[in-house]
Structures are given as C-alpha cells and as structure tokens.
Amino acid sequence: MKDTNRVMQSYGRCCASPDFFDDFYASFLASSPAVREKFVKTDMAAQKHLLRAGILNLVLFARGMPDTKLQALGRSHSRAHLDIRPELYDLWAAALLKTIGQHDRQLEKQDLEAWNAVLNKGIDVIKSHY
Numbered sequence: 233m234k235d236t237n238r239v240m241q242s243y244g245r246c247c248a249s250p251d252f253f254d255d256f257y258a259s260f261l262a263s264s265p266a267v268r269e270k271f272v273k274t275d276m277a278a279q280k281h282l283l284r285a286g287i288l289n290l291v292l293f294a295r296g297m298p299d300t301k302l303q304a305l306g307r308s309h310s311r312a313h314l315d316i317r318p319e320l321y322d323l324w325a326a327a328l329l330k331t332i333g334q335h336d337r338q339l340e341k342q343d344l345e346a347w348n349a350v351l352n353k354g355i356d357v358i359k360s361h362y
C-alpha cells in the first residue's frame with residue numbers, strides 16, 4: 233500500500249478515537265517548557281480543531297496537493313510571527329507519533345514509517361520559511 237494511503241487510514245482511526253487530540257497536546261506540552269510557553273494564551277479547544285486540519289494538510293501535500301497551505305503555515309510559524317524554532321518540530325513529530333501509537337489499535341510498523349515520511353516532507357516546507 234502507498235505511504236499516503238496507509239497514513240490516511242491510520243489518521244482516520246486516530247480521529248475516531250475520542251481523546252486523540254487531547255493526548256497529543258498533553259504529550260507535546262509535557263515535552264519542553266519552550267513548547268508550553270508558546271501556548272500560554274492559547275484557547276486549546278480551538279487549537280485542537282486547527283491541528284486536525286493542519287495534519288490533514290501535511291497528508292494532502294504528501295499526496296501531491298500544492299504546498300499553498302503549508303507555505304501559509306510556514307509564514308505564520310516563522311521567526312517574524314509565532315517564532316517556532318525548527319528544533320521544536322522534532323518534539324511535535326515525536327509527540328504525534330507517540331500519540332498515534334497509543335490510539336491507532338491497528339497500527340503496523342510500516343504505518344509508522346509511512347507517517348514519518350509524510351510528516352517530514354511537509355515539516356521541511358514549513359521549516360524552510362523560518
């Protein structure tokens with residue numbers, strides 16, 4: 233199966249798991265004070281909805297959609313705006329992969345490898361705007 237199809241199916245199972253986004257942010261916020269300080273004023277309920285679409289954008293880009301949405305994310309997260317340092321994306325991806333492992337009950341090793349490839353491809357675009 234193609235990487236992006238594996239990821240789409242896995243993401244569907246994650247989104248159907250009620251606490252997926254809560255658990256992702258619990259894990260991401262726990263990973264570093266540098267992450268927590270970025271979200272002190274954030275409405276986390278709204279943020280979870282935004283992230284749901286944000287992850288979908290990473291998957292759609294890996295499936296061949298133009299990178300328009302990721303360019304916009306790159307600009308909003310850049311030094312001049314949210315100022316998200318590139319190394320924080322490693323924490324983001326690690327928290328996401330861990331949460332996928334907890335919520336996708338049918339996850340296979342190849343799915344995790346597919347997620348890794350798909351996330352890295354999009355994260356590279358976002359980081360290139362820092």
Ligand code: HEM
Pocket residue numbers: 266267270271273274275279282283285286287290304305308309314316320321324354355358
């Ligand atoms: C806002 C997605 C990585 C911190 C947002 C938004 C989206 C999003 C869709 C709202 C729209 C916007 O501001 O452009 C993503 C995706 C990421 C990612 C897909 C990974 C590829 C990160 C990382 C951090 C971060 C690593 C580090 C702490 C923030 C903050 C906001 C934000 C602080 C604004 C929250 C607020 O409105 O108070 N992100 N993000 N993001 N993101 Fe990210």
